[in-house]
Amino acid sequence: MLAKSMRQDCLVSQFFGERFSLDDVRSFKPDVMIDGRTDVTYGGTRVELIPVHGGETHDAMFFHLPDQGVMFVGGFHHAVRWRTLVEEAIPGTARCD
Numbered sequence: 001m002l003a004k005s006m007r008q009d010c011l012v013s014q015f016f017g018e019r020f021s022l023d024d025v026r027s028f029k030p031d032v033m034i035d036g037r038t039d040v041t042y043g044g045t046r047v048e049l050i051p052v053h054g055g056e057t058h059d060a061m062f063f064h065l066p067d068q069g070v071m072f073v074g075g076f077h078h079a080v081r082w083r084t085l086v087e088e089a090i091p092g093t094a095r096c097d
Helices: 002-016 022-027 079-089
Strands: 038-042 045-052 060-065 070-072
Touching: none
Parallel strands: none
Antiparallel strands: 038 045, 045 060, 060 070
């Protein structure tokens, strides 16, 4: 059991870094609730935070970088709803068949 725990600790530190602590993750409390489309700028990059429903969780979020023409959708990959949600999130988005 100890050997397995040591292997897991080693992998975690290699992936997340030596200062990573799972206790920090468990105790984290968000200070801002994103419950509607929100525009923010990080380091000069414009990011649109777009909450969506109907994916794997009830609190999925699209991260749209409009100036780069990129959208990060995470694990949200249900093809039937995908087109509808993207078009709702970004009006005027062309459909691709």
